[in-house]
Amino acid sequence: MENVLNILFCLTLLYLGTTTRIMAYLNVFVTQGILLFVILILPLFNKFSAYTFILPVMILAVKAVLIPIFIKRKIMLELEVRKSIESDFQQFNFLLLCVFTMITVFVSANMLAKYTLIDSIPFAAAFSTIIIGLYIIIFRKKLIVHVIGFLVMENGIFLLGVSIASEMPFLIELISLLDIFVAVFLMGIAINKISSTFAVDDITGLDELKD
Amino acid sequence: MIVNIFFIGIIIQMAFAIIPLFIKNQKTCSAVSHFGAMAGIIISFSATSAMLLFKPPALVDIYSHAYWGMFNFRFDSLSLFFMILIQLLSIPVLIYSYAYQKPYIATGKSIKLSVSSFILLIASLQLLVVANHAVLFLIFWELMALLSYLNMIFEHEKPEVQKGSFIYFIATHAATFFLFAFFLILHSVTGSYNFSDYHIISDGSALYYTLFVLGFIGFAIKAGFMPFHFWLPRAHPIAPTYLSAYLSGVIIKLGIYGIFRVFEFLNPTDPFLGWAVLVISMFSTIFGVWYALAQRDIKTLLAYSSIENIGIIGIGLGVGLLGLASANQSVIILGFGGALFHTFNHAIFKTQLFIGAGIIYQHTHTRDIERMGGIIHSAKWLALLFLVGSVAISGIPPLNGFVSEFIIYNSFFKTAGNFGNYYPFFMLLMTVGLALAGGLAVAAFTKVNSIMFLGTPREEQKKLFNISKAEYISIGIPALMCVIIGIFPQTVISFIINILQGMPLVASYGRDYSMIARIFPDLMPLTKIFISLFLFAPVIYMLKKFICHGKTRISKAWGCGYQHLTPRMQYTASSYADELNAIPAHILLIKKEATVIEHIFPAKAGFSSSTGDYAEDKIVRPVYERIISFINGVNFLSRNDVRIYIAFILGTIVLYLALAFIWKY
């Protein structure tokens, strides 16, 4: 069951590879949030307790509700960003790159699974999520897209944490979640400031600091 | 007990370096600090000389550092020698620096930094030569560089000052890195930081020669051996003159001190090393003085002549090494003794010459000797005192310069006589080389004296010469020393024999005073001859005065029929030196620009010539610029895009993972 969800996760990634619209990115992000929620919920069915519910709920709240709304309202609407992600890299090649990366990750995950005790599919899914999040940051120009890429990456990390059955006390997880939230919040404010001071919403404005 | 007195003296000096900073009035501040420091130096000097007489407790522990072990000082004879040198010369230099600061105070320039750092410099030098702990030594070594740099930027508004002090700073820092390597390797070999534990016996291993090269180069940069001298002619002209006097008189001598230490640690017994040192030194001697001859900036000229004299000292060192190589006592003693003696003498007359140059600079506001002339008419005694120094530095009797060169010549003869086979031939070449250098030195210093002092002023002087008492004292003391040592060298010789007795290099070959004394040539005849010279010449002079009394007349100089001789028509320094400089012109990098006079009614014509420095212009600078241009060529990092940085994270991780993958544990 979990594996199915993980595969779904990977599919969302491939969708990220194909689409060129920010709204789509946002939606994908929401989907991923929900997926995470489900993945976290699943093992709790047999041993149910309200205490352990907090974290999944929080994730759902933050990743699927708060942040998307924040981004939509605060950024998309306030400064009407053009709807397309500006890439300086052929979409097709990007997709190829993603696929290639996923393949490598899966293969190497299998190899690792031989030596160490990890279940490869969640691991691979999580890791490819992380890397593709990085790709989004590296190959896109819009700042808001960078933020989404960062969030995708964070999703990947959460997935990783789940997949390797982390013993991370959930208190820590909560605070880290908050941390990320605040970080994203700050980033959003920064983007606002940038687009108001530089009159652009992509990376081109930020080349003052150089030696 | 004596040691305590010494340290009290040092503390007094430091106190007078720091305390006057809180005096508001600069005049009193400078006076207090200078004379207080002088008092401190006199105290420590008396302590030092007392130690020289009754051999003191060798080691003085300060405190035990958590990581470097016991910091301690050792008063062995070599350090006492250089200590005496430092203290003896600090007195006139301090007097002069007091006189030097006066006009600047009048202009309201703040002099506190340079005064206090200069006095601290003197104090730290005295501690440097007794430091027995490698780290302590390095500390004071760097302090020396640092404090002299702080003095050098006294007139930091001038671009050439910025340039020269920069080169000095770089060179001295590079030298320090050599010494880092040297001492750390020594430590890893011997497992100790104390100089007294360093007794490497020469094995043919590469490490041994590495050590020798590291130590020698590290100290040779400071001493100014060619081709490591490039900082010297840049730093001296721009430093305030009291500092250039101190640099040339004392600080570069500490390079010699270091080289002595290197020999002491490594006990080199390979004649090849001796020959190498001899070749480098001879090279420095001849080309140092030849460069000096080519200069027209008085302080640069003196700087190059320092290189020459360092070369002469190095020749003595090389001969001593040859002696060590074949365990021949007399050669060792003559070589090292000659080196020490010339170190002493050069310190004296170079200080004097620099002070003289400084006095002239302050009155004429130029260092270019082509613009001077006829100074003897306005400042007779200054000219004569400067003349004494020039005669001494040219190694001409009856002054001290001659005596030390005399001993070095003797060391050649002794070497040739004791070793036979191919030695006489090479020693003859050495002798001839030294004679050549002597001739060139005569040419250079006749040039300096005649162009600066004699004839008539080439440009009207801006202000009259009114030389203060302090200035006369500061230049007079060394002049007097030159004459006295020249006539009675035995005093210094016995002092040096005392030093040699204590040096481990020599001591292993017998520490008997009279035996060592017998090795030195008998200098009594020289004393007699010089005394009679000094008596006889005035008699003749008086006789002449008496005979031509009333039969003298003043008249115009013979212009070969031309009636209107102007000062500009006088012979220039460049043309004086031209015939000699033409010989190694491509090494001196002499450039001449002239506009040829053509028609009957010629246009305005002009001529200009300049000299470079081979080591700097052809070796150091190109390499430096090559490296800098390489550094500036690397620009794959200077992309200012956050995405690139993130790509860097990914790339680094992948790289490390690959490394981890191939890593076998």
Added chain:
Amino acid sequence: MLTSILIYIFFLASAPLFIGVVNKLKSRLTGRTGPSLFQPYYDLRRLLRKETIYATSASIISRIAPVIGFVSLLFAGMILPIGFYKPLISFDGDIILFAYLFGLARFFQILGAMDIGSSFEGMGAAREATFAVFAEPIYFFTLGSLAFIFGCTSMYEIFHSISLNNPAFLVFISVASISVFFLMITETSRMPVDDPNTHLELTMIHEVMILDNSGLDLFLYQYTSYLKILIYATFTSNFFNPFNVQNHYLGFSIYIMIIFILIVNLVWIETMMGRFKLKSIPQYLLFAASIGILNILVYSFFNK
């Protein structure tokens, strides 16, 4: 000792005579009667009577320079063995002192010349300094090589350890004496290096340096130059000097003889040869020096 002093006084007294003889012979060779042998003495006496004129730009230097030059040469002369007699000054390393006393004289003569500030003296002084730079190596190549070979650094001992048991010496000493002869010509600024009685200031070396001196100063300068040439002649003569002659009188007469031979050589050269170009003089000196190198090489290989 006393004899040495007397000899030295005689030596000093006869210094002008040397030039007198040279000039006489020279004029004879060119078919003139020429001045009397004692003409130099008359010149000196004339100079004594003349008044001394100083240039306006002259300072104390040009007043003391002639004295110092004279005194230093006086002492330099004392080092020389004359004939077979022990010189007044003789100690280990006096050959170095000898060379450097000349240096002292030169130093002050140059200063005295530059003191006037006229460019003629300047030229002369510059040339003097230039040639002196090459003169000293020649001296050390010749006498120094001898010193290295015999292992003694006192002129008297050196010249008295010369013996003909080793035929290498013949080659050696004759060659050495040749380069010393060159040295003499240069140092005393005779033809072909310098022409003492030319009348163009631009081409002179020694004469132009004393252009502005007169009276007593000129007297001292002239006498110093006479002394100088005689000292060099004696120095050269010493190379051939005793050949193991143990008798003073014989030695002394040999000395006179050699001096006379030298004079003849000098005269012959001065009449036969033209003056060198100033530019070419350094090469000429280097040649003389290289003879010295050749010398020591020959010897050291001969010893092997």
Added chain:
Amino acid sequence: MNILYLLSGLPLASGALFFTFNNLKVKYRLSIFTAGTHLIITYLLFAGFIAPPQNAWFNFDSLTKLFLMILSNVFFWVTANSYKYIKHSPIEKIEKSRQIFYNMTNLYLFANTLALISNHLGLYWVALESTTLCVAPLIYFYRDKESLEAMWKYLFLVSVGLAFAFIGILFLTLSAHGTEFMDNALYITVLVSGASKLNLIWLKAGFIFIFVGLSAKIGIAPIHPGEVDAVSNSPSPVAALISASLGGTALMGVLRILQILSWTSLLQFAQILLIIGGTVSLAVALIFMFRVTNYKRMIAYSSVEHMGIVLIGFGIGGIALTGALLHLIFNSLNKTAFFFMAGNIHRNYKSREIGRIYSLLNNLRWTGILFLISFLAVIAMPPFGLFFSELMLLQGLIANNQFVLMTFIIILLLFIFIGMSRNVFRMLYRTTDKSTRTFNEHFEFSHLSAIVLLCILAGLGIFIPEPLAKIISDVTRLFVHGI
């Protein structure tokens, strides 16, 4: 436990309290009080006068004490000097950021202390991330283009880096799989004690991820730019905080992992990575020393260089490790003084361009001389401490027969020195014809504190006091043993 409350609670409380009112002066006084208390307690802990509390979540071993001391000292001096800098900042009309300044610094102190004393890697990570969040508004203090860009880059880069560090932590837990302590595998003490049982593959991976991820915050090449931008565009107190204390805090994470690795056979591998990172940082610092046109960036690159030296020291081990620890302390002292002086220059000349600064030594006597002296300290001139620590580093290199590496490092150091001194001397001496502005500077508190810091620096170099020596030997004992 009360120490904990004082150490972490007081800054948190004051930081929170400051949001309630808007009186800068009062905030300043209160912050000084907080910082002072923090300093005193830290010192008492450091000198061993009071025993640290025992708690599974917190760890008061010698390493923590050392870093806590550094942090607390820097913070105290920064706070004490901050008022003048933010009151008379070169850019006006930034009342808002003035108001939040002390809130943020106190929260920063809280987060940083937490990060240092935490015994749980997750807690450490959280605290570190929150230091980033506290610092970000401080970087944006001047509210102009540059600071905005700097803040963005710092925030983004460091967040990504920390994300990687998080992955590394996860790998550590993974490496503890199958061991009896797998349920509480994130407690450093647990990991250290059970290090030999860990899975080496994941341990290695974990170290790589944590090292690279934290490099962004330490300022290790090639991921240094975020830190450099942040340091160079923030007001001097903040710059001092970031480059003198925050880098160390991030470094401590790496050291913790190194401590774990030192029980395994991976130590050598880790050390090689450290040496590579350090040397690359030196090279990068060298390249940029010749290129910078902005003196604050220059100082930032110099801290990149010094962090590189520290890493090399840890990589070499032995005496070099001691040298590295000392270097860390000395560097923090030195950089604080240096940034104060830079701040004075910025305030007087209203420019951060090296080209715009002329005849500093004449115009601002005190600042100029102290700037010169702290520069001399930075390039490791005696009697200042860095000289000794670099000497220790070189000695360690020679002790390990790393002659080639030593030569390379010496050349790099020499040319860094050349490049840096070129810029500094230009600022100090160069005179311009159009220097019409008149400066009149009096002796300020910042000069006094710079003098004090430099005196401590020199004193510590020449004479190492007993507690410090003890702590440092304890720290070195944490790392040397291994297999």
